[in-house]
Amino acid sequence: MSKRITYPNIDMQRTGRKLKHMLESAGYTPRIIQDYLHLSCVQPIYRWYMGKILPSVDHLFMLSELLNVHMEDLLVKKNVVPIIYDIEQRNAQAAQKRFIAYYKKIYQSVA
Numbered sequence: 001m002s003k004r005i006t007y008p009n010i011d012m013q014r015t016g017r018k019l020k021h022m023l024e025s026a027g028y029t030p031r032i033i034q035d036y037l038h039l040s041c042v043q044p045i046y047r048w049y050m051g052k053i054l055p056s057v058d059h060l061f062m063l064s065e066l067l068n069v070h071m072e073d074l075l076v077k078k079n080v081v082p083i084i085y086d087i088e089q090r091n092a093q094a095a096q097k098r099f100i101a102y103y104k105k106i107y108q109s110v111a
Contacts, residue, residue: 009078014076015074015076
């Protein structure tokens with residue numbers, strides 16, 4: 001049974017903390033962000049900060065413009081290392097199988 005490879009997801013809690021830190025460091029309050037993004041209430045911003053939800057793509061784009069960073073700089077990935085390790089492990093196992101098959105073929109032709 002082979003492992004199922006999954007792609008990295010966004011770590012919502014760490015992304016929320018990063019957004020909060022970046023916005024507060026730049027001097028923006030949730031109320032200012034609410035006005036800037038034309039949100040009806042400030043609650044979604046607090047939900048972003050807590051990692052409950054992520055900003056929409058439009059809001060991420062506007063926040064990246066406001067902070068003068070790329071959109072992906074606002075997001076934090078999770079599970080990156082296990083995926084790379086799993087791929088490397090599969091490649092190593094395949095290489096080992098090829099080596100053993102090659103060795104057996106050579107050894108049989110000599111004997």
